[in-house]
Amino acid sequence: MSRPGQQGPILVLNAGSSSIKFALFDTMLSPILSGMADGIGGASQLRIADTDFPQNLPTHEAALSAILTGLGQLGFQASTLRAAAHRVVHGGKNLTQPSQITPTIRQRIQANIPLAPLHNPHNLAAIDTLAKLAPDLPQFASFDTAFHATNPDVATHYAVPQQITDRGIRRYGFHGLSYASLVDLFPDLTSTPLPARVLALHLGNGASLCAIKDGRSVATTMGYSPLEGLTMGTRAGSLDANAVLRLVEEDGLDVTRDLLNSKSGLLGLSNGTSDMRALLAQGTAQADFAIEHFCYWAARHAGSMIAAMQGVDALVFTGGIGENSPEIRRRIVANLGWTGAGMDRAYNQSNALRLSPQTSRTPVWIVPAQEERKIAADALTLLAQGARF
Ligand code: ADP
Numbered sequence: 092m093s094r095p096g097q098q099g100p101i102l103v104l105n106a107g108s109s110s111i112k113f114a115l116f117d118t119m120l121s122p123i124l125s126g127m128a129d130g131i132g133g134a135s136q137l138r139i140a141d142t143d144f145p146q147n148l149p150t151h152e153a154a155l156s157a158i159l160t161g162l163g164q165l166g167f168q169a170s171t172l173r174a175a176a177h178r179v180v181h182g183g184k185n186l187t188q189p190s191q192i193t194p195t196i197r198q199r200i201q202a203n204i205p206l207a208p209l210h211n212p213h214n215l216a217a218i219d220t221l222a223k224l225a226p227d228l229p230q231f232a233s234f235d236t237a238f239h240a241t242n243p244d245v246a247t248h249y250a251v252p253q254q255i256t257d258r259g260i261r262r263y264g265f266h267g268l269s270y271a272s273l274v275d276l277f278p279d280l281t282s283t284p285l286p287a288r289v290l291a292l293h294l295g296n297g298a299s300l301c302a303i304k305d306g307r308s309v310a311t312t313m314g315y316s317p318l319e320g321l322t323m324g325t326r327a328g329s330l331d332a333n334a335v336l337r338l339v340e341e342d343g344l345d346v347t348r349d350l351l352n353s354k355s356g357l358l359g360l361s362n363g364t365s366d367m368r369a370l371l372a373q374g375t376a377q378a379d380f381a382i383e384h385f386c387y388w389a390a391r392h393a394g395s396m397i398a399a400m401q402g403v404d405a406l407v408f409t410g411g412i413g414e415n416s417p418e419i420r421r422r423i424v425a426n427l428g429w430t431g432a433g434m435d436r437a438y439n440q441s442n443a444l445r446l447s448p449q450t451s452r453t454p455v456w457i458v459p460a461q462e463e464r465k466i467a468a469d470a471l472t473l474l475a476q477g478a479r480f
Pocket residue numbers: 294295296297324365366367368369371410411412415416417
């Protein structure tokens with residue numbers, strides 16, 4: 092059976108608690124436009140390409156409806172789209188491949204809500220709403236955890252009894268769509284094959300590292316949730332579970348959850364700023380300490396990733412900080428000089444693709460994060476394989 096939109100663009104959706112980001116890609120994976128419905132349930136607005144549309148968007152359903160109407164006005168009616176493809180944060184143990192949304196897949200995403208209570212419900216709401224608004228549009232999902240499904244058991248298990256692991260208390264890892272797209276894009280972008288052992292550094296508001304061996308994730312710094320690992324914009328990163336227990340005992344669960352996820356990291360250390368660019372501009376002792384903490388712990392965790400690969404052949408930076416901040420890259424690579432990585436000052440300053448001099452034993456690169464393009468690519472692959480619609 093064919094639909095009118097068989098050659099049409101792919102709509103990529105990333106639904107969060109109060110926003111829905113979206114992008115259209117053509118079937119060659121070139122971006123057509125992107126936008127965001129923001130402030131859902133409050134002071135909301137819809138931005139498509141460079142145009143703002145003040146909108147009353149009390150719910151995700153209202154926001155999706157406004158997005159479809161707005162896209163329709165630009166000539167991209169739902170009936171002309173080839174598919175919708177969602178970023179779903181948590182695939183849990185079972186959802187380790189991009190999938191067409193079927194009742195079974197939907198049910199599994201729902202079953203993973205306890206693993207990602209702040210994320211999966213919004214992804215599911217977008218899927219359900221779109222099914223109502225555009226029932227003929229085939230829908231797909233790519234999972235941010237899936238790339239790490241190749242981690243060995245020894246890397247994913249916490250040292251707790253098996254029955255606790257069986258309840259889903261294990262390490263999953265995140266930023267998987269970013270790392271998967273890095274693996275896909277690296278050879279074309281750099282005109283070199285993907286090195287055997289890559290240390291990938293995704294440094295944004297959320298920050299993690301991934302050990303990529305022969306193109307597959309073998310270790311990553313985020314764990315059961317995106318809280319574990321590096322110092323981040325507002326997340327604390329790794330800290331002793333007994334300290335968490337004491338905080339819960341003294342301050343309660345909700346206060347502690349909010350503290351560790353939303354008030355810690357760079358924000359907590361600097362007493363007010365989670366944004367790296369703003370911190371770098373501040374020049375106060377507190378801001379400098381927050382920056383030093385970020386770089387020191389990125390390098391310490393890098394050591395763990397490199398041990399998991401028994402060495403490293405290249406470093407690749409990505410994410411808002413990784414792609415744009417020469418100073419943060421300089422400090423982290425300086426802490427990793429023992430790996431043979433070096434930086435060319437001018438290349439680094441200009442955010443060049445290759446940051447290291449030709450003489451550097453371990454090259455250092457920037458590969459821009461392209462999660463949305465990867466989600467569209469996954470949907471196109473499934474369509475080409477004959478996904479039903
Ligand atoms: P998210 O994890 O929310 O997707 P991003 O990947 O967009 O975040 O990264 C946001 C971070 O990147 C912010 O801390 C921001 O200050 C930082 N950043 C962006 N541009 C620069 C820059 N030129 N110098 C330093 N930091 C930057």
